[in-house]
Amino acid sequence: MATTSVFLLVLSLLVLLLPASLKEYLPAASNNRQQASNHHHGVDDELHPIVLVPGGSCSDLEARLTDAYRPSIPRCGAMKGKGWFGLWHNASDIAAHDYVPCFMEQMSLVYDPESNDYRNFPGVETRVLNFGSSTGFHSNPLHP
Numbered sequence: 001m002a003t004t005s006v007f008l009l010v011l012s013l014l015v016l017l018l019p020a021s022l023k024e025y026l027p028a029a030s031n032n033r034q035q036a037s038n039h040h041h042g043v044d045d046e047l048h049p050i051v052l053v054p055g056g057s058c059s060d061l062e063a064r065l066t067d068a069y070r071p072s073i074p075r076c077g078a079m080k081g082k083g084w085f086g087l088w089h090n091a092s093d094i095a096a097h098d099y100v101p102c103f104m105e106q107m108s109l110v111y112d113p114e115s116n117d118y119r120n121f122p123g124v125e126t127r128v129l130n131f132g133s134s135t136g137f138h139s140n141p142l143h144p
Contacts, residue, residue, distance in 0.1 A: 006100075017126060060129045062084045062086055062126065062128075063085060063087040063127075065077065065080040065106075065123055065125075066080075066081075066124075067123070069121075069123025069124055073101055073105075076106070088107075110122065
């Protein structure tokens with residue numbers, strides 16, 4: 001049960017990492033394509049968005065810790081200055097490790113009232129490999 005709630009929390013945070021240009025597609029409003037020339041009675045012509053959430057199906061989310069990162073726990077800064085590292089590989093893998101506090105800190109977002117937007121935790125940069133492509137969604141044999 002706890003694993004499910006952690007997953008749902010992380011999943012909702014990942015949606016916030018989407019670029020602003022993609023966020024406009026998130027509302028549940030549908031696009032109605034009804035046209036008199038090709039409308040068939042009884043057929044639903046509404047389009048519904050399909051949202052692929054990077055990290056939600058074993059795609060890789062990477063992070064890089066910069067000099068601005070000030071970890072709350074010293075071990076959370078172990079990767080500082082060492083380049084990009086895997087932050088998210090498998091949703092079922094998170095609860096089994098002792099890095100959960102570091103993961104939660106490095107995945108947390110900070111609200112910026114001036115821009116009315118959320119940003120990564122200070123000193124944490126994130127990226128999704130192959131973002132915008134279906135090749136970013138794959139089955140990782142190391143994390144069954």
